[in-house]
Amino acid sequence: MRDIGVDDFTYPSVLNCLTSKKDVKIGQSVHCRVIKTGFQGYNLIGNALVDMYAKQGDLSYAFKVFNTILDRDVISWTSAVTGCAHNGSHEEALKLFCKMRNSGVEPDQVITSSILSSCAELALLEFGQQVHANFMKSGLQSSLLVDNSLVTMCANCGCLEEADRVFKSMANRNVITWTALIVGYAQNGKGKESLGLYDQMILSGIKPDFITFIGLLFACSHAGLVDQGCRYFESMINVHGIRPGPDHYACMVDLLGRAGKLLEAEKLLDEMAVEPGATVWKVFLAARRKHGNIDLAKKAASVLFKLTPKDAVPYVMLSNMYSKADKWEDAAAVRKLMKSKCISKEPGYSWLEMNGKVRRFMSEDRSHPKSDQIYLRTSEVMGLIKNAGYVPDVNFALHDINDEGKEQGLAYHSEKLAVAFGLLYVPQGAPIRIYKNLRVCGDCHAAMKLISKMFCRHIILRDSNCFHHFRDGTCSCGDYY
Ligand SMILES: [Zn+2]
Ligand SMILES: [Zn+2]
Numbered sequence: 001m002r003d004i005g006v007d008d009f010t011y012p013s014v015l016n017c018l019t020s021k022k023d024v025k026i027g028q029s030v031h032c033r034v035i036k037t038g039f040q041g042y043n044l045i046g047n048a049l050v051d052m053y054a055k056q057g058d059l060s061y062a063f064k065v066f067n068t069i070l071d072r073d074v075i076s077w078t079s080a081v082t083g084c085a086h087n088g089s090h091e092e093a094l095k096l097f098c099k100m101r102n103s104g105v106e107p108d109q110v111i112t113s114s115i116l117s118s119c120a121e122l123a124l125l126e127f128g129q130q131v132h133a134n135f136m137k138s139g140l141q142s143s144l145l146v147d148n149s150l151v152t153m154c155a156n157c158g159c160l161e162e163a164d165r166v167f168k169s170m171a172n173r174n175v176i177t178w179t180a181l182i183v184g185y186a187q188n189g190k191g192k193e194s195l196g197l198y199d200q201m202i203l204s205g206i207k208p209d210f211i212t213f214i215g216l217l218f219a220c221s222h223a224g225l226v227d228q229g230c231r232y233f234e235s236m237i238n239v240h241g242i243r244p245g246p247d248h249y250a251c252m253v254d255l256l257g258r259a260g261k262l263l264e265a266e267k268l269l270d271e272m273a274v275e276p277g278a279t280v281w282k283v284f285l286a287a288r289r290k291h292g293n294i295d296l297a298k299k300a301a302s303v304l305f306k307l308t309p310k311d312a313v314p315y316v317m318l319s320n321m322y323s324k325a326d327k328w329e330d331a332a333a334v335r336k337l338m339k340s341k342c343i344s345k346e347p348g349y350s351w352l353e354m355n356g357k358v359r360r361f362m363s364e365d366r367s368h369p370k371s372d373q374i375y376l377r378t379s380e381v382m383g384l385i386k387n388a389g390y391v392p393d394v395n396f397a398l399h400d401i402n403d404e405g406k407e408q409g410l411a412y413h414s415e416k417l418a419v420a421f422g423l424l425y426v427p428q429g430a431p432i433r434i435y436k437n438l439r440v441c442g443d444c445h446a447a448m449k450l451i452s453k454m455f456c457r458h459i460i461l462r463d464s465n466c467f468h469h470f471r472d473g474t475c476s477c478g479d480y481y
Contacts, residue, residue, distance in 0.1 A: 054083020229251075265284065423451075
């Protein structure tokens with residue numbers, strides 16, 4: 001076609017076909033031609049280049065092009081924002097969106113949906129709701145894309161009532177809408193509701209997809225519904241023709257492991273049609289840990305040491321397991337091995353969104369301006385629940401110090417600091433929403449239950465695995481975490 005000549009519509013069409021990682025070289029050569037033929041100043045082409053580089057995973061080059069676009073329209077900003085989101089840089093996506101608003105460009109459906117998805121990832125409910133309210137005020141019609149992202153965001157922030165309200169108000173729904181709510185219910189400890197919703201979806205004539213089944217299997221494993229989970233797994237393959245991926249297997253291993261069916265879990269692992277990745281092995285290790293089978297846990301841990309050599313989780317799990325079985329020397333040996341390989345635990349942190357601000361808490365961190373007050377409140381709260389029967393579980397403090405020192409360390413885990421902050425500043429009657437980057441430890445879980453009862457608060461904690469709704473001394477996860 002070069003002999004015929006190209007125009008400013010040809011390039012975007014070509015660039016749109018080069019968004020995969022294997023297209024990096026050819027993408028660059030098309031970019032060279034754009035420059036050589038004098039088309040680099042065209043918005044349409046600049047936008048397509050930003051989109052192409054971002055989808056290929058090269059954000060720095062995407063921004064190099066983005067910065068050369070002089071008259072940026074909403075599509076230029078959308079390419080950059082969705083590019084950030086695509087690469088997991090959700091904070092950057094939100095910052096860009098604010099910049100766009102300040103530059104006077106109004107958001108459309110596509111960018112609004114993308115921002116709501118980033119808010120879902122970062123659990124920024126207030127911010128997302130504000131973005132959506134502004135979008136509705138702008139007079140633009142909502143779309144399936146926007147509504148689906150809104151349902152996902154609400155469910156992902158533990159706000160099921162709102163997710164349900166939006167879902168019911170929608171005139172059109174597709175498999176993404178249904179799946180968003182099915183997964184939302186599953187993650188928020190409402191397994192039976194999740195399965196009920198699936199039946200309704202089938203009745204309404206919508207076919208499930210790959211992700212719907214992750215939600216269903218997750219719901220079954222967390223609600224302890226072993227037989228039903230096995231039936232869904234089979235129907236996924238035999239009725240719906242969906243090949244299970246590592247996430248489905250991870251749910252199945254978890255389902256069988258939780259029910260103590262370790263041999264069946266191992267059999268499934270051996271028969272897997274795909275290579276079991278780190279996620280599956282981690283679930284397998286966790287199941288071993290729960291049922292105290294050290295030899296098989298050792299096997300799972302050694303596979304993980306090879307698969308994810310920089311990950312501290314298998315080392316910590318194995319070491320904790322040895323400590324629990326009073327095998328102190330073995331526990332120390334695992335920690336020594338971890339130290340010799342310079343592997344450190346990912347620092348745990350929790351965050352809370354209030355009045356448009358995000359407050360982040362780290363274990364034993366005192367950099368917060370109100371930290372004296374928060375620490376004082378934390379120790380008061382811990383004292384109060386201790387009187388009500390809370391016994392600190394020092395198994396969760398991985399330090400070689402005496403019990404009192406361990407207890408102090410435990411008291412200042414990031415989620416405990418966050419809940420103390422919530423008790424101080426979140427009005428009574430409103431839920432305290434806390435988000436955590438890692439899994440909640442058993443000690444914090446026990447403390448949260450008592451705090452919810454003692455202070456009559458609904459505490460919602462989203463950790464890296466699921467949601468915990470603490471109410472009146474119990475948790476929605478049924479203590480499976
Ligand atoms: Zn903790
Ligand atoms: Zn829980």
